[in-house]
Amino acid sequence: xxxxxxxxxxxxxxxxxxxxxxxxxxxxxxxxxxxxxxxxxxxxxxxxxxxxxxxxxxxxxxxxxxxxxxxxxxxxxxxxxxxxxxxxxxxxxxxxxxxxxxxxxxxxxxxxxxxxxxxxxxxxxxxxxxxxxxxxxxxxxxxxxxxxxxxxxxxxxxxxxxxxxxxxxxxxxxxxxxxxxxxxxxxxxxxxxxxxxxxxxxxxxxxxxxxxxxxxxxxxxxxxxxxxxxxxxxxxxxxxxxxxxxxxxxxxxxxxxxxxxxxxxxxxxxxxxxxxxxxxxxxxxxxxxxxxxxxxxxxxxxxxxxxxxxxxxxxxxxxxxxxxxxxxxxxxxxxxxxxxxxxx
Amino acid sequence: xxxxxxxxxxxxxxxxxxxxxxxxxxxxxxxxxxxxxxxxxxxxxxxxxxxxxxxxxxxxxxxxxxxxxxxxxxxxxxxxxxxxxxxxxxxxxxxxxxxxxxxxxxxxxxxxxxxxxxxxxxxxxxxxxxxxxxxxxxxxxxxxxxxxxxxxxxxxxxxxxxxxxxxxxxxxxxxxxxxxxxxxxxxxxxxxxxxxxxxxxxxxxxxxxxxxxxxxxxxxxxxxxxxxxxxxxxxxxxxxxxxxxxxxxxxxxxxxxxxxxxxxxxxxxxxxxxxxxxxxxxxxxxxxxxxxxxxxxxxxxxxxxxxxxxxxxxxxxxxxxxxxxxxxxxxxxxxxxxxxxxxxxxxxxxxxxxxxxxxxxxxxxxxxxxxxxxxxxxxxxxxxxxxxxxxxxxxxxxxxxxxxxxxxxxxxxxxxxxxxxxxxxxxxxxxxxxxxxxxxxxxxxxxxxxxxxxxxxxxxxxxxxxxxxxxxxxxxxxxxxxxxxxxxxxxxxxxxxxxxxxxxxxxxxxxxxxxxxxxxxxxxxxxxxxxxxxxxxxxxxxxxxxxxxxxxxxxxxxxxxxxxxx
Ligand code: HEM
Ligand SMILES: [Cu+2]
Ligand SMILES: [Cu+2]
Numbered sequence: 001x002x003x004x005x006x007x008x009x010x011x012x013x014x015x016x017x018x019x020x021x022x023x024x025x026x027x028x029x030x031x032x033x034x035x036x037x038x039x040x041x042x043x044x045x046x047x048x049x050x051x052x053x054x055x056x057x058x059x060x061x062x063x064x065x066x067x068x069x070x071x072x073x074x075x076x077x078x079x080x081x082x083x084x085x086x087x088x089x090x091x092x093x094x095x096x097x098x099x100x101x102x103x104x105x106x107x108x109x110x111x112x113x114x115x116x117x118x119x120x121x122x123x124x125x126x127x128x129x130x131x132x133x134x135x136x137x138x139x140x141x142x143x144x145x146x147x148x149x150x151x152x153x154x155x156x157x158x159x160x161x162x163x164x165x166x167x168x169x170x171x172x173x174x175x176x177x178x179x180x181x182x183x184x185x186x187x188x189x190x191x192x193x194x195x196x197x198x199x200x201x202x203x204x205x206x207x208x209x210x211x212x213x214x215x216x217x218x219x220x221x222x223x224x225x226x227x228x229x230x231x232x233x234x235x236x237x238x239x240x241x242x243x244x245x246x247x248x249x250x251x252x253x254x255x256x257x258x259x260x261x262x263x264x265x266x267x268x269x270x271x272x273x274x275x276x277x278x279x280x281x282x283x284x285x286x287x288x289x290x291x292x293x294x295x296x297x298x299x300x301x302x303x304x305x306x307x308x309x310x311x312x313x314x315x316x317x318x319x320x321x322x323x324x325x326x327x328x329x330x331x332x333x334x335x336x337x338x339x340x341x342x343x344x
Numbered sequence: 345x346x347x348x349x350x351x352x353x354x355x356x357x358x359x360x361x362x363x364x365x366x367x368x369x370x371x372x373x374x375x376x377x378x379x380x381x382x383x384x385x386x387x388x389x390x391x392x393x394x395x396x397x398x399x400x401x402x403x404x405x406x407x408x409x410x411x412x413x414x415x416x417x418x419x420x421x422x423x424x425x426x427x428x429x430x431x432x433x434x435x436x437x438x439x440x441x442x443x444x445x446x447x448x449x450x451x452x453x454x455x456x457x458x459x460x461x462x463x464x465x466x467x468x469x470x471x472x473x474x475x476x477x478x479x480x481x482x483x484x485x486x487x488x489x490x491x492x493x494x495x496x497x498x499x500x501x502x503x504x505x506x507x508x509x510x511x512x513x514x515x516x517x518x519x520x521x522x523x524x525x526x527x528x529x530x531x532x533x534x535x536x537x538x539x540x541x542x543x544x545x546x547x548x549x550x551x552x553x554x555x556x557x558x559x560x561x562x563x564x565x566x567x568x569x570x571x572x573x574x575x576x577x578x579x580x581x582x583x584x585x586x587x588x589x590x591x592x593x594x595x596x597x598x599x600x601x602x603x604x605x606x607x608x609x610x611x612x613x614x615x616x617x618x619x620x621x622x623x624x625x626x627x628x629x630x631x632x633x634x635x636x637x638x639x640x641x642x643x644x645x646x647x648x649x650x651x652x653x654x655x656x657x658x659x660x661x662x663x664x665x666x667x668x669x670x671x672x673x674x675x676x677x678x679x680x681x682x683x684x685x686x687x688x689x690x691x692x693x694x695x696x697x698x699x700x701x702x703x704x705x706x707x708x709x710x711x712x713x714x715x716x717x718x719x720x721x722x723x724x725x726x727x728x729x730x731x732x733x734x735x736x737x738x739x740x741x742x743x744x745x746x747x748x749x750x751x752x753x754x755x756x757x758x759x760x761x762x763x764x765x766x767x768x769x770x771x772x773x774x775x776x777x778x779x780x781x782x783x784x785x786x787x788x789x790x791x792x793x794x795x796x797x798x799x800x801x802x803x804x805x806x807x808x809x810x811x812x813x814x815x816x817x818x819x820x821x822x823x824x825x826x827x828x829x830x831x832x833x834x835x836x837x838x839x840x841x842x843x844x845x846x847x848x849x850x851x852x853x854x855x856x857x858x859x860x861x862x863x864x865x866x867x868x869x870x871x872x873x874x875x876x877x878x879x880x881x882x883x884x885x886x887x888x889x890x891x892x893x894x895x896x897x898x899x900x901x902x903x904x905x906x907x908x909x910x
Contacts (some may be wrong), residue, residue: 015632019793019808020813021466021789022789022793023725023792023793024791024793024809033721034721034722034724034725035781037719037721037722038716038725038792039723041687041715041716041719041722042716044712045713045714045715045716048708049708049709049712052679052683052704052705052708053705053708055683056683056686056701056704056705057690059683059686059687059691060686060691060693062699063622063686063687063690063691064690064691064692064693065623065690065691065692065693066690074624075687076626076627076628076629076881077627077628077629077631078627078629078684081684082628082680082681085676085677086379086631086676088676089672089673089676090673093492093669093672093715094669096669096719097665097666097669097713097719099719099721100665100719100720100721100722101662101665101666101720101721102721103720103721103722104658104661104662104665104720104721104724105658106721107721107724108658120773123498138509156491156495156498157491157492157495158489158491158492159500160653160728162729162794162796163795164793164794165794167724168724168725169653169725169727169728170722171653171654173588173589173655174491174580174583175584175587175588176587176655177584178655189806190806191805191806191809193794193796193805194796195727195728195729195796195797196489197416197489197492197798199416199483199499200412200413200416201410201412202416202798202799202800203412203659203798203799203800203802203804204412204801204804206507206804206805207808213353214484243854253484270740305497306497307497307498332874334701
């Protein structure tokens, strides 16, 4: 599903940093520091774990019960010893706490010149909007070496945005804004996950972060704005196919009902009456489909719940038209969404 | 003293009265404990089967066995059953009920009727929980996070029955806690000062305090949630003017202390097992006892560590991180004390002891990885990934649950009057131990590499990521099958022992707390007259009796309360 829409350049692969045993690639400026804290705690843990298990194993063998042998008398407490193994861990955890705190404060302090991207989460997809107005959903395109700040909110339930390669995560909460910042330090493609359980499509609510060098990034950004303008009006339905990625979780093309009705069904009803949940009927036309996308709660199709998120403000006018054309001309696509020969 | 007779003569609590009604409406703490035990084990079986389904689904990256919706229900049920029906009642309600009054030399708990009522509430709670399944299913996760759970269009229909069930189960837990607190305060026998109580009792006492203080908060929270869902009153849902993060505060204010409801009694059992099977006085009694209380108190102040990424203020995060570390210290103290207890002991590697050693191994890993999670900078990366899943399985399943299984083996002769096969017991423990580590250790790497929890499939990501996740998931699935085999074997030989086992002596392991001084199985009212106790970790007064196949009091040492003191 996560199609590589804006095909990445071969350069990306060559520069990609490597995964470690514990941690994924270090692709942001903070990942080095966070990994060293992680490894420090891990080695301290390994030390204590080995100490405990070796002692345990040794005692198990050395003092195992043999016939007629009684346990030797040994003191049943020893205050200096017990204080020692209280105080040493106390000192260690204070050090760990302090390092974790400074690392965290760093994660929360956004540089002033950060490049700002608006993020909207909804079941079950992300919308990323650049300052230029360019919008993307399957990818998050960002420049290398420039701090980026995500201003995030949710349209429905809790979600959480997680980019392992950058070591950042933040819940996305309806009704308030939360933020996240990072500075990518290596070009490449990285996973982006939703890590707060949000229902049916939680497991597939992902995207790919694409990091480009500054000049290449500007080009990609241009392309994000331009691609739909480059498609002539009479072929807008092709553009609609591309935007359909944001609907695929709930709307199929093969007639099978999902969380929402299949677009095949909507298409076949074009120009005819459609029954709504409240008993009214509407004519399926350009207007109805547009309304359905912008104000989905207004006309609930019979047999379905009020589960569709609103796409208001997340689709530009031309994109909206493209989606309408796509549903209207769905007979030009097969059930898998491939364009039929005669329309290519 | 006749009370200390080691020969089962005639009736015991099992055959004292007959008929199903004599069990369902019994006031005998031992029977109530046994009924809890059976119910908990049955729930464990159901939850365990669901766990195997989860693991099978994750064998391959695409959703192969179940749809996303089905999977979401399965993990929700698994989590809710294991937490509310298995681990929380397992040690206090099942083993605690059986052992606690006998350890006190009492005839029963302070309020036997309330005790029976707790059990009946448990059963009602479990049945109401089943209602959730037939009223539309439950897919919110055991945490019921808002606004997902209150949105009738998102979450499935069974939310309100499930909340009601958790509410009822909460009361069961509160009543048990109250009962134990009063019992420990009021019914200690002559000679048993606070610092002569077996450590298991200290642990149960600390647990009971948490049960009584924290569980009402859960009850109120769940009620608010139900009200919001049923009547659309805005409390947590931002579209109604509520605050979803507030719910998380309420929820974790209970649920963090709840993890200590699970682990404290487990630690209590381990203190008993290590000391008795090493035949050596427990080391640092007071440090262990106080650390139970310290954990119970600090446990109330750290709930915010579940919310580091929730959007709560950075200052709060820093404070919660700091206090979180304070709870790790008492845990560390206990581990060192157990090791020191083994030092120069005379260690019998019986099945219960093997479970206790497994506990130390597993709890060390679980507790130490708590450091990664309590540290702010690293928790941001690890939160809500499989690293957390691995951590809490190491502490809840590997530690709390295995301690309960160990305790069950330890008191099995007392409860049933039969010995199980030591040979198969060790093999079963070995399988469970290996299977457990193979299941959950790979999940640490899965999580630190980024795999989020509660994913029905993971095929939608970059190919290299998917490949790596698949590898670790497959290790984990294999481990879960090994573990399942271990549990089935265990169930097999334990059942076998009930029918064909050798008759158990009163004191097969050499324990000195009072339960080992009454017959196996104990008579209906435990002790004919209240016994007097001495230092319950001084094992020098016992010796192995070949004829009895168990330990008996040495002829040449007076019992406490008789001439001199023990
Ligand atoms: C020994 C010291 C311990 C420390 C420092 C510690 C720390 C933590 C932290 C910081 C988290 C939150 C992680 C996250 O969600 O990002 C966590 C999660 C958890 N811990 Fe611990 N923990 C400790 C012991 C225990 C014990 C003894 C238990 C239970 C018996 C336990 C059960 C859990 C559970 C159930 C969760 C996750 C709950 C969920 O999100 O569903 N922990 N622990
Ligand atoms: Cu999600
Ligand atoms: Cu916690």
